[in-house]
Amino acid sequence: MRDIAEKLNVSITTVSRALNNKMDVGEKTRKAVLELAKDLDYSPNAIASSLRKSKSNVIGIILPRLEHYFFSTVLKGVVSYAQKDNFIVTVSESSHNPKKESDLIGELIGMNVSGIILSPCRNEINLSYLNALKQNKIPLVLVDRIPTNYHGHYVRLNDYHGAQLAVKHLIQQGYKRIAHIRGHEYSSIAEARYQGYCQALKLNDIDYDLSLVKTCEFVSSEEGYYFTKELMLSPNPPDAIFTVSDEVALGVYNALKEMKLHIPNDVGVVGFSNSEVSNYLCPKLTTIDQPGIRIGEMAYEFLRNAFENNETAQQKIFEAKLLIRESSVRAKR
Amino acid sequence: MRDIAEKLNVSITTVSRALNNKMDVGEKTRKAVLELAKDLDYSPNAIASSLRKSKSNVIGIILPRLEHYFFSTVLKGVVSYAQKDNFIVTVSESSHNPKKESDLIGELIGMNVSGIILSPCRNEINLSYLNALKQNKIPLVLVDRIPTNYHGHYVRLNDYHGAQLAVKHLIQQGYKRIAHIRGHEYSSIAEARYQGYCQALKLNDIDYDLSLVKTCEFVSSEEGYYFTKELMLSPNPPDAIFTVSDEVALGVYNALKEMKLHIPNDVGVVGFSNSEVSNYLCPKLTTIDQPGIRIGEMAYEFLRNAFENNETAQQKIFEAKLLIRESSVRAKR
DNA sequence: TAAAGTTTCGTAAACGTTTACGGCAAAGTA
């Protein structure tokens, strides 16, 4: 900018105004500045600008695990929309670690980010950084996992209803003893899916059986495998399994195949997430669609609104959609 | 910082020195500063710091498609290593668009990033931004797709050798007419895999047959489906198909199943990438492992070295590993 | 023609750090 100013015998102020299309600058000088800027291929120093305005065109997103398909689609949604507005997005991984999560938020605050998108790793919201964010006027929108007492911006899936759909579908297919392999209690989504499972049973007058519910620690395929063995070897085994995620269902598949049990005739299986894999399994896995890209896009939109003007909490709950495939439709008999 | 300085009756300079563990500060004052900083929960303004030092603790990564499993694992590798050094990583998506790619690099330069990791979308390197990067002393490490005439830092897989392994394996299994569904010519990796395919044929005295090679435009599962139909309906159809990616192999599977052709007995299939899906297909897909996380980690290491001291080009080529599963091992007959 | 309004521009301060330079003690050396 100084170069341009000197060569044109104007002040740096004028150059700045010309480049930013402010009103206080003559047509001829603006033209000259813009032209010279091209020639010198000047590129604005975003750092300086953001220091002065104490506002950057950067937003941060914090996700529990980057390589998970669902989260990578959320990321894609956010990035693709942000790019349209020339916003840059920083990404970090909390690895399900609350301490790391709040450290990362601190870093982002130090970077003057304009906003933060967060998929919290716990079912409770850390008030200390909530305050820090409010103090710095940095909007926050939560994604996917929403603590029960949180009243700010968020976008998530209707996990409760999704689980209900899944279980209702299994019941309609004639399955009588439906097991559920769930996630940890401190995950809001695992809890919601579990509640949906319970509700569907209740609505169909099926007694809740504690021995049919298993709780994962890591929500891994290995746990799916392990719990399936446990369930099927029990005195009164289930004839269907509804899992908290497709990844767990993978383990269920392995266990059932190993035990020579047929899916869906011996045991019906329904997953959750519509991961890439699910449509290519044998048999194809019935699951709940989780539109990650749309969720990411919407989260970004909310952020955009939030730091443009809006004060009121924006909340979007995507309705769950059941994708009936092969793992849950019994051959007629 | 000013608050701290005033409350302690020292200068801002001293505070800065204390916080950064510089040597020019007394033990007692350092203690006092650090303690007060905690109390006020001061968090450093990274923007100001990076403006002054004209160096940020931010690195940028630009990938063609974020939701692709391989790229998301690369991203994970980069982010997890970067986080250990308190580096923040911004991520952008070029969508295979060279113009967008160079625009994004311009933005990153404006952000004073310390370095850039890039997976280029074309097989040629855009010299204009290479110069801009050199001018700003921003190191660049390329990942996965490396233009042939590029001599800087990079880390990639030995695609050439990987393809050779795949085709050699098919030949050893007794397949005689091996087709290849490849990617576009301007993709360095597609080209390398194609060359590996040719080389394996040559080494085994199998004539190259132009009609057995099909070129994808988008490297999609749909194209895999389409080309498989075309191949199998031709007068002299292949008995094996080697695809440029697992995604294409998905289409191959669909087409073959539709045509009631058995994998691997009628037609052998080998993919490339070891995507998440591949191990859960029926039959399980033989493929080439592509260790995304390790690649990402190494790319970050290279970057780290580059802006610490090193000048010489760091280059790493991971050796390809063939994962023999079910889609390519014929029942003995 | 004088007063008032408008357009265009410059001065200087600010954003929150870091750092070269120098000062002033206390401590060591001859």
Next chain:
DNA sequence: TACTTTGCCGTAAACGTTTACGAAACTTTA
């Protein structure tokens, strides 16, 4: 004692922008 060294600290400038304020020049209006 006179000198140098060392340890601790402050002053001020700098990083590249943006912006409140005001000043000139020019245009309009009465």
